[in-house]
Every structure is written in C-alpha cells, then in structure tokens.
Amino acid sequence: MTQKCSAVIIGVGPEQGLGASLADFFSGKGLHVFIAGRSEDKLHKLTDKIGQSGGSATPVVADATVELEVAHLFSKVRLEGFCVDIAAYNVDSNIPSPLLKTDAETFTALWRQNCLGAFFFGKEAVKAMKDRQxxxxxxxxxxxxxxxxxxxxxxxxxKAGLRALAQGMAREFSPQGIHVVHTVIDGVIDGERARIRFPDYVKAKGKDGLLQLDAIAETYWAIHQQHPSAWSHELDLRPFKEPF
Known part of the structure; x- marks a missing residue:
C-alpha cells in the first residue's frame, strides 16, 4: 500500500509568517501538511484557510523544546498513515541583549529554541525518512x-549551533538519501512580526526591500525538487538591495 505524502512544519505562528507560508505552499503542491506550534488558535485558523483553498492540514500543538512533544508530532504523522517528504524546522526566537546584560536564563532559552529543538526535530524527521531513503x-x-x-x-x-547541527546531519544522512538543507535568511522577512515591531524600517526598505514569504517558499520547494546528483546543502536568501 502506497503511503500518502506529507510535510511537517514546526514553528508555525501568524498567518503572515514563514511557517504558515510554507504550509500553505506545500499544501498547494498536493502534500498534506502537519503544522505545529504553541498557539492552538493560530494553528486552527491556518488549518481552516488551507482547507478553504482545497488543501488539507492537521494542527498539532507542540513546543519544539520539549522532546516528548516533538516525538508526539511525528507519531501522529505515522498513526495517520503518512510518510514525511518534507520536514521544516522554522523556530526563530530572538532577544536583543548586550552580553554583560545577558543572564544564563536568556542565553539558555535562546539555545533551547534555536538549537536544541532542532536536534529533537531533526532526529525524529530522519527516523521518519530513513526507511524510504x-x-x-x-x-x-x-x-x-x-x-x-x-x-x-x-x-x-x-544559530551557529543550528548550522553545525545541519552540517553534521547532512554529512551523516545524505548518503542515505536524506537531503538536509540549511537556509540563511539574510534580511528581514515581510511578515506580521516586522510590520508590527518596526513599521518605519519596513517602509524605508521600499519595494522588494524585504524577503517575500511566497518567494522563500518557492525556493524551498525548488530545493526539495533538486536531483540528488546536484544537491544544495546551504543557501542564502536576501533582497537584491540588501548589503552583504
């Protein structure tokens, strides 16, 4: 019996955010999407939107920093009879803090959200993909x-720890058919977070000065479609007018 294909995305928040945009885009390509995040209301709102567009989604409330909750997410995928074609770790928590004002709690929280959670998610994703290679x-x-x-x-x-994790996993699991990709978002995403927190900056950037959500999703999909003889492991995405 052929398994149905799915995408699993964790770090899904506002509708105008990267996690939601990836879910919407992958759904439009025919994948059932499992969307995970900490806000049940936001997950159900996105699930309804995807359904209205003709797609299908399953919302799962999960904290990426809690190993059992990440394991439960992938267990749900298996129990519903889906294989995992795409898994995306999209948790991005940032707190500006000068070093001498940074306490251990803040430092550790950022590491747990941006790196440790990725370790939990990456392990479960590989387990879900390895039999199919x-x-x-x-x-x-x-x-x-x-x-x-x-x-x-x-x-x-x-984030440097996240990159090292991705490198190690790519070297270990690429020969087993699992394509591990680290994407450097080098710029500000034109989403709800930016428009609420720094509207003047958004306005000053002008047309196409911020990364567009659909454009990022299209790039993720293109990378997913790559032939295994020419895989990308790391890529950077930035607006054409962004200095680097």
Whole structure:
C-alpha cells in the first residue's frame, strides 16, 4: 500500500509568517501538511484557510523544546498513515541583549529554541525518512548563523549551533538519501512580526526591500525538487538591495 505524502512544519505562528507560508505552499503542491506550534488558535485558523483553498492540514500543538512533544508530532504523522517528504524546522526566537546584560536564563532559552529543538526535530524527521531513503529536511537559519554582532551574541551562538547541527546531519544522512538543507535568511522577512515591531524600517526598505514569504517558499520547494546528483546543502536568501 502506497503511503500518502506529507510535510511537517514546526514553528508555525501568524498567518503572515514563514511557517504558515510554507504550509500553505506545500499544501498547494498536493502534500498534506502537519503544522505545529504553541498557539492552538493560530494553528486552527491556518488549518481552516488551507482547507478553504482545497488543501488539507492537521494542527498539532507542540513546543519544539520539549522532546516528548516533538516525538508526539511525528507519531501522529505515522498513526495517520503518512510518510514525511518534507520536514521544516522554522523556530526563530530572538532577544536583543548586550552580553554583560545577558543572564544564563536568556542565553539558555535562546539555545533551547534555536538549537536544541532542532536536534529533537531533526532526529525524529530522519527516523521518519530513513526507511524510504528519501525526504528533505530544512533548518531555517539567519544572518547570525554566520556572524555574531551585538546585541545578538547569544542568538548568534544558538544559530551557529543550528548550522553545525545541519552540517553534521547532512554529512551523516545524505548518503542515505536524506537531503538536509540549511537556509540563511539574510534580511528581514515581510511578515506580521516586522510590520508590527518596526513599521518605519519596513517602509524605508521600499519595494522588494524585504524577503517575500511566497518567494522563500518557492525556493524551498525548488530545493526539495533538486536531483540528488546536484544537491544544495546551504543557501542564502536576501533582497537584491540588501548589503552583504
């Protein structure tokens, strides 16, 4: 019996956010999407939207930093008879904090959300994909994955850890047919978070000065479609006018 295909996305928040946009896009490509996050209301709202567009989704309330909850997410995928074609770790928690004002609680929280949760998610995704020797595992990174700048040193250390995790997993599991990808989002995403927190910055960037959600989702899908003889492990995405 052929299994139905699915995408599993954790870190799904507002409708105008990357997690939601990935879910909507993958659903439009015919995958059933399992969407996970901490806000039940947001998950159900997105599930309804996807259903109205002709797709299908299953909402799962889960905290990426709790190993049992991540395991439960993938257990639900198995119990509903789906294989995992795509898994995306999209948790991105950032707190600006000068180093001498950064306490252990803040430093550890950022590491748990941006790195430890990715470890839990990545392990479960690989377990779900290894028998078929097929699937794409995305880890969403940031500019800070490559360089640390104050007041985001704690965040950068966590994102650098995420990048190292992705590298190690790619080297270990690519020969088994699992495509592990680390994406560096080098710029600000044009979503709800940016428009609420720094509207003046959004306005100053002008047309196409921010990363567009659909454009990012299209790139993720294109990477998923790559032939195994020419896989990308790491790529960076930025607006054409963004300095780097």
């Amino acid at each position: 097929k699937g794409t595992l995305f880890f969403t990174g940031a500019t800070a994955s490559l360089r640390a700048r104050p007041p985001f040193t704690a965040f950068a250390s966590a």
